[in-house]
Amino acid sequence: MNDLDQINAQRRRVLLGMGAAGVALAGSTLSCPAMAASPAQVTEAPNSDKTQDRHDFHGQHQTGIVTPRPACGMLVSFDVLATDREDLERLFRTLNQRIAFLMTGGPVAQVDPKFPPMDSGILGPVVTPDNLTITVSVGESLFDERFGLASAKPKRLIRMVGFPNDALQPELCHGDLSLQFCANTADTNIHALRDIVKNLPDLLLVRWKQEGSVPPQAPAKPGTPAQSARNFLGFRDGSANPDSNDKKAMEQIVWVQPGSDEPAWAANGSYQAVRIIRNLVERWDRTPLQEQESILGRVKSTGAPIGGSHESQVPDYAKDPHGKLTKMDAHIRLANPRTAATQANLILRRPFNYSNGVSKNGQLEMGLLFICYQADLHNGFITVQTRLNGEPLEEYLKPIGGGYFFTLPGVIGDKDFIGRSLLDATQPKTTA
Amino acid sequence: MKKSPLALLVALGLLHAPLSAFAATAPLDLVGPISDYKIYVTEQLDGFASHTQQFTDAVKKGDLATAQKLYAPTRVYYESIEPIAELFSDLDASIDSRVNDHEKGVKAEDFTGFHRIEYSLFSEKTTEGLGDLADGLNNNVKDLQTRVAGLTFPPEKVVGGAATLLEEVAATKISGEEDRYSHTDLYDFQGNIDGAKKIVDLFRPQLEKQDKAFVAKVDKNFASVNTILAKYKTAGGGFETYDKVKENDRKALVGPVNTLAEDLSTLRGKLGLN
Numbered sequence: 001m002n003d004l005d006q007i008n009a010q011r012r013r014v015l016l017g018m019g020a021a022g023v024a025l026a027g028s029t030l031s032c033p034a035m036a037a038s039p040a041q042v043t044e045a046p047n048s049d050k051t052q053d054r055h056d057f058h059g060q061h062q063t064g065i066v067t068p069r070p071a072c073g074m075l076v077s078f079d080v081l082a083t084d085r086e087d088l089e090r091l092f093r094t095l096n097q098r099i100a101f102l103m104t105g106g107p108v109a110q111v112d113p114k115f116p117p118m119d120s121g122i123l124g125p126v127v128t129p130d131n132l133t134i135t136v137s138v139g140e141s142l143f144d145e146r147f148g149l150a151s152a153k154p155k156r157l158i159r160m161v162g163f164p165n166d167a168l169q170p171e172l173c174h175g176d177l178s179l180q181f182c183a184n185t186a187d188t189n190i191h192a193l194r195d196i197v198k199n200l201p202d203l204l205l206v207r208w209k210q211e212g213s214v215p216p217q218a219p220a221k222p223g224t225p226a227q228s229a230r231n232f233l234g235f236r237d238g239s240a241n242p243d244s245n246d247k248k249a250m251e252q253i254v255w256v257q258p259g260s261d262e263p264a265w266a267a268n269g270s271y272q273a274v275r276i277i278r279n280l281v282e283r284w285d286r287t288p289l290q291e292q293e294s295i296l297g298r299v300k301s302t303g304a305p306i307g308g309s310h311e312s313q314v315p316d317y318a319k320d321p322h323g324k325l326t327k328m329d330a331h332i333r334l335a336n337p338r339t340a341a342t343q344a345n346l347i348l349r350r351p352f353n354y355s356n357g358v359s360k361n362g363q364l365e366m367g368l369l370f371i372c373y374q375a376d377l378h379n380g381f382i383t384v385q386t387r388l389n390g391e392p393l394e395e396y397l398k399p400i401g402g403g404y405f406f407t408l409p410g411v412i413g414d415k416d417f418i419g420r421s422l423l424d425a426t427q428p429k430t431t432a
Numbered sequence: 433m434k435k436s437p438l439a440l441l442v443a444l445g446l447l448h449a450p451l452s453a454f455a456a457t458a459p460l461d462l463v464g465p466i467s468d469y470k471i472y473v474t475e476q477l478d479g480f481a482s483h484t485q486q487f488t489d490a491v492k493k494g495d496l497a498t499a500q501k502l503y504a505p506t507r508v509y510y511e512s513i514e515p516i517a518e519l520f521s522d523l524d525a526s527i528d529s530r531v532n533d534h535e536k537g538v539k540a541e542d543f544t545g546f547h548r549i550e551y552s553l554f555s556e557k558t559t560e561g562l563g564d565l566a567d568g569l570n571n572n573v574k575d576l577q578t579r580v581a582g583l584t585f586p587p588e589k590v591v592g593g594a595a596t597l598l599e600e601v602a603a604t605k606i607s608g609e610e611d612r613y614s615h616t617d618l619y620d621f622q623g624n625i626d627g628a629k630k631i632v633d634l635f636r637p638q639l640e641k642q643d644k645a646f647v648a649k650v651d652k653n654f655a656s657v658n659t660i661l662a663k664y665k666t667a668g669g670g671f672e673t674y675d676k677v678k679e680n681d682r683k684a685l686v687g688p689v690n691t692l693a694e695d696l697s698t699l700r701g702k703l704g705l706n
Contacts, residue, residue: 115701201690
């Protein structure tokens, strides 16, 4: 942190109304720690000047999809406990209210200390948004007989079906509703989850949850392209991801368009595919580098396609029709063959690395919390994954959970609420 | 019960603390319900002690079938008064600890009490080698009776007990891990719920004065839970094993249970207890 940052940090603390103690504390940090004069505690909170970063909850699309991916992500799948439409609407309205608050931040309501506090307090008395996005999606099972939504089910929404290499654990699969939390720190995501769990005890039951992270790296030097984060196989992951700033591309690849063959209410929503993909990392780490690289189709150090020098290079498979350079069954070649026809199968990936303890054999339980978005689930994830069936990388992967969900359209203004268009589509008299 | 509150307090041993200190934490209109609660706990403990005697007798006689039959109905008493029983953590551990409380599992020397005996009766299907455990359990239960008789019931523990019982349900009953060998969890489930309901009932007038809608909501959720539990009652007044509980019923229990846990966590605040 340079001096300017520290002054800014101090100003923020004052603005946040932390009072004299806060000012005094901030003042003391102005002296350089290297001068050894200022006291320092090992347990002092790490500094961040990003705690006030926030996204507007309202908009045509939900946030957390084309929004740049922060360091921490969490996917939580729920069973919906509501038994009728009235309760389902209460669920959506409460979710809407909590998400709007959590993404904005602000002081927590105080209650008589004889009562349990309204908030877990993890982020202190003033909740910091910390770049938080919460993305709401619904599973195929929400469209069963309970709420009369069957007629409005998105056309391509199905219950996830296992692929040949999957070893799905039932307790880690599917769900009526998913929430994707993304923020600068894991604690911000956890705070948000606990807030939602506390506020919806009769309507939501956590079914499974997976947290993950991606390593931050120094900003790219001016004039050089940004690089993708590395996954737990040690490779840059997301190199071929479409440009999320390209509105037109996002309309084609990610967002269900008005006038498509999907139900009208679903316009500006997206399909979310989630996969918990265990990586067999000990075995991977015992694999020769050249084999790792030929399995993936990329150079491990740079992320460049085989034979290339930098990550953003596009491999020219037309010049390599027999797979001499990039094998025909290399991961990146199967996933994205770069032909005109396979442009229809592009997806927007938003993965996080996860690490969960150890197996009974003493092997590390870690891998990729794969999340991707697309306007067409069949042309997108399902087609891509089907092409990958049998790829050599499968020896090192075991998908163990996940599910397919439909990410609801965004919330337009204060009168709207998440899920309203879905409810309206099946019962026109529901109003905001 | 038409004795004066003060006479009752003396009779019930509630006045170990000086009256002034007691009055500071318990407004006078809480005195009645708290003494009534002590009567309830005392009655439950009487039932618990006599049933434990029969249960341990059967174990010691080597009567496996009777011991298995008496296991669950005996525990119900304990489950309904857990907030008070838990005040004596040493006894609670030796009477009611579960296998996962012990690093060495069933082999742990300090794994005693109901669940250790449950393991032999239902998993090993034997009463062999249980003599000392049966005697120990019986003695601990009698000890608990004596200690509770001499206990001043702290009002915040009594009122807070309703939430404690629901936390028990939420944490161990929904998953069916309380009685993992006998699968008789529904008895314990009902015991916890009845014990919590009793506390709400005792303070009903005070709570209704404060917040009628709250009490109605709590009643509705108790009723929802009881309706589902009733589906699994057997002809003899017992319950089906937990593996018989249908997935949709298990799920339907979660909402009311978690909501009760949230709502009952405000009881102390509503009654102004510190």
